[in-house]
Amino acid sequence: MIIQTKGITKIYNPNKIPVNALNGVDLQIEEGEFTAIVGPSGSGKTTLLNIIGGLDQATQGEVLIKGENISKMPDNQLIDFRKNNIGFVFQAYNLIPVLTAKENVGFVMLLQNRSKEERDQRVLELLQSVGLEDKVNKRPSELSGGQQQRVAVARALAPKPAFILADEPTANLDSVSTNNLLDIMARLNEEEKMTFIFSTHDQRVIDRARRVITLVDGKIASDQVKS
Amino acid sequence: MILIMAWRNIWRNPTRSWVVIAAIALGIWAAIFMSGFATGMMNSYVDGAISNIVGHIQIHHPSFQEDKETKYIISELDLLTEEIKNYNNLKAMSLRSIGTGMIASSKGARGIEIQGVDPDSEATVRQLDTKIIDGDYLNVEKRNPILISQRIADKLNVKIRSRVVLTFQDLEGEIISAAFRVNGIFDTKNNQFDEGHAFVLRSDLNRLLGADPNDAHEVGILLSEKEEIKNIVPQWASKFPSTKVEPYYIISPDLQLYESQMSSITMIYLVVILLALIFGIINTMLMTILERLRELGMLMAIGMNKVRVFLMIVLETFMLSFVGVPLGLLLGTLTISYFGQKGLNLSAFSESMQMYGMSDMVYFDLPAATYWQVPLLVGITALMASIYPAIKAIRLKPVEAIRKL
Ligand SMILES: Nc1ncnc2c1ncn2[C@@H]1O[C@H](COP(=O)(O)OP(=O)(O)O)[C@@H](O)[C@H]1O
Ligand SMILES: [Mg+2]
Numbered sequence: 001m002i003i004q005t006k007g008i009t010k011i012y013n014p015n016k017i018p019v020n021a022l023n024g025v026d027l028q029i030e031e032g033e034f035t036a037i038v039g040p041s042g043s044g045k046t047t048l049l050n051i052i053g054g055l056d057q058a059t060q061g062e063v064l065i066k067g068e069n070i071s072k073m074p075d076n077q078l079i080d081f082r083k084n085n086i087g088f089v090f091q092a093y094n095l096i097p098v099l100t101a102k103e104n105v106g107f108v109m110l111l112q113n114r115s116k117e118e119r120d121q122r123v124l125e126l127l128q129s130v131g132l133e134d135k136v137n138k139r140p141s142e143l144s145g146g147q148q149q150r151v152a153v154a155r156a157l158a159p160k161p162a163f164i165l166a167d168e169p170t171a172n173l174d175s176v177s178t179n180n181l182l183d184i185m186a187r188l189n190e191e192e193k194m195t196f197i198f199s200t201h202d203q204r205v206i207d208r209a210r211r212v213i214t215l216v217d218g219k220i221a222s223d224q225v226k227s
Numbered sequence: 228m229i230l231i232m233a234w235r236n237i238w239r240n241p242t243r244s245w246v247v248i249a250a251i252a253l254g255i256w257a258a259i260f261m262s263g264f265a266t267g268m269m270n271s272y273v274d275g276a277i278s279n280i281v282g283h284i285q286i287h288h289p290s291f292q293e294d295k296e297t298k299y300i301i302s303e304l305d306l307l308t309e310e311i312k313n314y315n316n317l318k319a320m321s322l323r324s325i326g327t328g329m330i331a332s333s334k335g336a337r338g339i340e341i342q343g344v345d346p347d348s349e350a351t352v353r354q355l356d357t358k359i360i361d362g363d364y365l366n367v368e369k370r371n372p373i374l375i376s377q378r379i380a381d382k383l384n385v386k387i388r389s390r391v392v393l394t395f396q397d398l399e400g401e402i403i404s405a406a407f408r409v410n411g412i413f414d415t416k417n418n419q420f421d422e423g424h425a426f427v428l429r430s431d432l433n434r435l436l437g438a439d440p441n442d443a444h445e446v447g448i449l450l451s452e453k454e455e456i457k458n459i460v461p462q463w464a465s466k467f468p469s470t471k472v473e474p475y476y477i478i479s480p481d482l483q484l485y486e487s488q489m490s491s492i493t494m495i496y497l498v499v500i501l502l503a504l505i506f507g508i509i510n511t512m513l514m515t516i517l518e519r520l521r522e523l524g525m526l527m528a529i530g531m532n533k534v535r536v537f538l539m540i541v542l543e544t545f546m547l548s549f550v551g552v553p554l555g556l557l558l559g560t561l562t563i564s565y566f567g568q569k570g571l572n573l574s575a576f577s578e579s580m581q582m583y584g585m586s587d588m589v590y591f592d593l594p595a596a597t598y599w600q601v602p603l604l605v606g607i608t609a610l611m612a613s614i615y616p617a618i619k620a621i622r623l624k625p626v627e628a629i630r631k632l
Contacts, residue, residue, distance in 0.1 A: 050629075055625050055626045076532060079527060079530055079531070079532045079533070080530065080532065082529065082530050083532075088528055090528075090629060093521045093522060096232065096525075098232055098235035099231075108529055111531055111535070156529075
């Protein structure tokens with residue numbers, strides 16, 4: 001088990017107009033899963049992913065990553081924890097605009113002080129596997145939206161994190177790019193045994209997941225594993 | 228990589244960055260221009276004082292300057308002058324005997340220092356022969372000739388060939404008087420000096436003082452290299468312990484004060500200008516941070532720690548600030564070297580300039596210290612300007628920044 005949440009509650013603005021974004025979420029995720037968090041807009045998907053990813057703190061409850069409780073970790077330690085254990089793919093603005101695709105993919109590895117040889121090898125390998133070997137030296141502004149998301153997936157994967165969190169990674173993509181990105185994610189899940197957890201409200205994306213967790217009003221309404 | 232990112236970040240909004248860079252370059256240029264001008268003025272004053280009044284080095288009897296008593300004649304003068312003449316950086320030397328007393332005409336009297344000089348050698352040290360505006364320079368053929376300044380001539384209401392009476396103490400302490408005839412009237416443009424000095428022949432003054440024809444109270448020396456002063460002064464001082472050998476900056480401490488002030492004047496100008504620029508830099512950096520909230524949030528989300536984010540913002544500020552430095556220095560140096568050669572004509576203000584013993588043309592000069600002061604001060608400015616934006620950046624909460632997607 002790489003992720004375990006225990007009774008996560010999140011209340012925004014507790015002092016003004018409180019918003020109960022999550023109401024006691026218990027969740028377990030095993031290594032190698034390819035899981036979608038689905039639900040209508042405002043159901044708490046982003047909030048849940050942020051708390052699992054150590055970007056936000058739960059009002060109540062605990063998050064254990066590989067058995068380690070990150071709920072009370074101080075800020076600085078949490079940044080390092082994210083760097084070494086979690087890959088992130090956001091809906092947009094994933095990449096550093098002043099760096100090339102290659103530099104973006106190698107960025108987290110650089111923060112980890114990995115050697116240049118190790119980085120270069122891994123980065124080229126990943127850019128190849130997301131089909132962007134000819135865009136190595138392009139800046140994000142020279143890439144299409146789908147290509148940018150593929151670079152983001154490669155970047156998330158580069159430091160070999162425990163799992164990758166992707167919050168609506170296809171929300172801004174057309175259907176061809178969406179399929180393409182999901183193909184790549186599914187293949188990396190197979191080949192690299194990488195755990196993916198992604199949120200979406202797109203039925204075509206939901207269809208590709210092997211496990212579908214549905215949130216309604218901050219609660220898990222259903223949790224289905226396909227065979 | 229942080230370095231590369233910082234550098235590329237500056238150029239994301241080239242127009243805005245160039246405005247800051249140009250402002251810094253212009254600020255540096257302005258500071259250099261002003262300090263070059265001020266240094267040029269001071270050089271003109273100091274050089275004027277050296278060539279017209281003090282010379283590079285003066286030698287006296289150790290007690291002479293305190294009470295200016297005529298009995299304090301320089302001992303071993305022959306050995307001393309022999310030594311000086313053999314020094315290869317010697318440009319000119321003049322022996323002077325000096326009496327302090329009164330100059331009087333039928334219209335009035337004034338206190339004055341009477342300097343007995345040898346006309347030819349005195350002309351090589353203080354170009355007094357070129358400052359004659361009426362009559363002639365001292366002439367050994369004449370009997371008791373005297374040179375007085377225009378200002379004294381006006382006050383005593385005397386002209387060329389008028390008779391004036393000098394009254395002073397001789398070696399024995401007796402008060403003596405002697406009549407002199409005005410041979411020439413000079414104007415060095417330094418009012419203070421002009422009002423206090425008159426020149427006669429050394430042979431005449433020594434005869435009246437009851438001294439040997441060869442005696443002197445003062446040796447005035449000009450070197451061909453000003454920088455050699457500090458080397459030769461202690462050498463002569465130890466060789467002739469019964470005399471006092473002093474460079475111009477000891478004799479006229481105000482000259483040294485001016486010279487030393489020059490290096491701090493650039494500093495002052497720069498500090499004022501950079502203080503004004505600091506807010507522009509802070510503002511620019513805050514703008515770049517505001518525009519990049521999401522990006523900074525993303526960087527922290529994927530594991531860039533606060534130290535690195537802070538460093539990146541500080542580096543950006545530094546780079547932004549330093550691009551203008553070579554530009555400003557280059558512009559400034561070019562301007563200074565232009566006005567250093569051509570000079571700036573200030574004859575419109577010559578009245579007030581001459582009062583302070585300066586000439587009409589100002590030849591700009593730059594203290595060498597400027598070349599480390601400018602980068603140093605810009606560095607301090609950049610550091611101060613970067614701290615607030617950098618703190619702003621690390622205070623960001625990644626979730627909030629990313630929420631703005
Ligand atoms: N920073 C915030 N302050 C207040 N309310 C918030 C904040 N972020 C999210 N919410 C609220 O929390 C609920 C869940 O939001 P979110 O997790 O973004 O849902 P989803 O990603 O499924 O659309 C929504 O009602 C949303 O309005
Ligand atoms: Mg969302």
